Amino acid sequence: MMYAYCYADRKIEFGKTIPNGDLPCGRGPARKLRDVVSVNARHAKDGISLLVPGIPEATNEFEAIEKLKWFRDLVEMRMSGQAGWPASRGDAP
Known part of the structure; x- marks a missing residue:
């Protein structure tokens, strides 16, 4: 299991744990998570x-x-494996 996370600087990092103060962006098998985050970031x-x-x-x-x-x-x-977009949260990117 791997986590993607970021802090206020918006830079996404990956690791086996989320450091204190950082915010989660996703989790899952390492290769798939890196691929999904890379395509969408x-x-x-x-x-x-x-x-x-x-x-x-x-x-x-x-x-x-x-x-x-x-x-x-x-x-x-x-x-x-879902297509589409999340429900809008204000003016989503």
Whole structure:
């Protein structure tokens, strides 16, 4: 089991546990989770880092958390094989 997680800087990391203070983005078998997150995340200018979509444009912390929840729901849907999009949480990315 692997976890995808991020903190306020919006950068997505992977690990066997979620560090204190970081927020979960998804969980599942390592290869599948990395594939799902990589396809659905925003790719940073460095070409390596993955970012939660919508957080850079968020105007406040509440909006950023809503973007993270939407992304987490999207990852969960894709991990379970569901197509479509999560229910909108405000202005989803």
